[in-house]
Amino acid sequence: MSLNSNSYIIGFAGAVCIVCSLFVSGAAVSLKEKQQLNAKLDLQKNIISVAELPESKDIAQLSVEQIEGLFTESENPNRIEQLYIDMETGKVANINDTQIEADKKACAQRAQKINKKENTAKLSCYRQYQDIYKVYNGGSFSRYVFPVVGKGLWSTLKGFAAVDTKGEKVVGLTFYSHGETPGLGGEIDSVKFKGDWAKGKNIYGSNGVALKVAKGAAKNIDHEVDGLSGATLTGNGVTGMMTFWFGQYGYEKFLKNGGV
Numbered sequence: 001m002s003l004n005s006n007s008y009i010i011g012f013a014g015a016v017c018i019v020c021s022l023f024v025s026g027a028a029v030s031l032k033e034k035q036q037l038n039a040k041l042d043l044q045k046n047i048i049s050v051a052e053l054p055e056s057k058d059i060a061q062l063s064v065e066q067i068e069g070l071f072t073e074s075e076n077p078n079r080i081e082q083l084y085i086d087m088e089t090g091k092v093a094n095i096n097d098t099q100i101e102a103d104k105k106a107c108a109q110r111a112q113k114i115n116k117k118e119n120t121a122k123l124s125c126y127r128q129y130q131d132i133y134k135v136y137n138g139g140s141f142s143r144y145v146f147p148v149v150g151k152g153l154w155s156t157l158k159g160f161a162a163v164d165t166k167g168e169k170v171v172g173l174t175f176y177s178h179g180e181t182p183g184l185g186g187e188i189d190s191v192k193f194k195g196d197w198a199k200g201k202n203i204y205g206s207n208g209v210a211l212k213v214a215k216g217a218a219k220n221i222d223h224e225v226d227g228l229s230g231a232t233l234t235g236n237g238v239t240g241m242m243t244f245w246f247g248q249y250g251y252e253k254f255l256k257n258g259g260v
């Protein structure tokens, strides 16, 4: 067959495509497990960062085994226990992996049932069973860590909020995923913004959830943190997110039931 014939060129190009696609799909399949493990590790590091354990001071120095150990070793005095709560009742739910998977699949339908005005986190996925974390420091229950999700200006904000043992104050906030502009909305990752939440902000006021990112300097420092300069819209997103997750659709029932 001539090297210049159409059938040779098409056959050669086809063979190159098949070899490349096998290589790419093989790499995707073989790396999938590793990617999932890394994603889990990243979540765990973020939970540790707001857990305020001695281990939280230098997370970069922790080995994978040490990180895993904080979540799995029940005899460890410093540990983080994962629980599931039923968002309808606010009580701890003993559910299995099959129920968790079914719940995840039904989350889009469930989100549509939320009253639009009350969906201040603008969620398109809302699960009935939500994972939460109980932190033990030196053997004593020291704080809760709750997942929080909301919408910023450009992106979905995903993070964790730490709450004191009485369920009255937010004592930490961190984000592990967002696409806000660095230097503007991206300042939600700044030491200053996170430090303001870590000072402790009372969740509830006389009209329900009172947590707020102010526009400019915070006026009511019991509930508010300072705004982000040039990024009021991301700040509003954080306010909407906190309002939702500590309200009736969020952790309010659990906290007002006395937690666990």
Ligand SMILES: Cc1cc2nc3c(=O)[nH]c(=O)nc-3n(C[C@H](O)[C@H](O)[C@H](O)COP(=O)(O)O)c2cc1C
Residues within 6 Å of the ligand: 153, 154, 180, 181, 182, 184, 185, 186, 228, 229, 230, 231, 232, 233, 234, 235
């Ligand atoms: C390229 C570009 C990126 C921006 N990124 C953000 C952002 O991430 N978060 C945000 O709230 N505002 C962002 N803004 C500004 C908003 O459009 C809006 O002006 C601002 O949120 C208003 O806040 P201020 O009242 O504090 O100025 C961006 C603007 C531009 C031009």
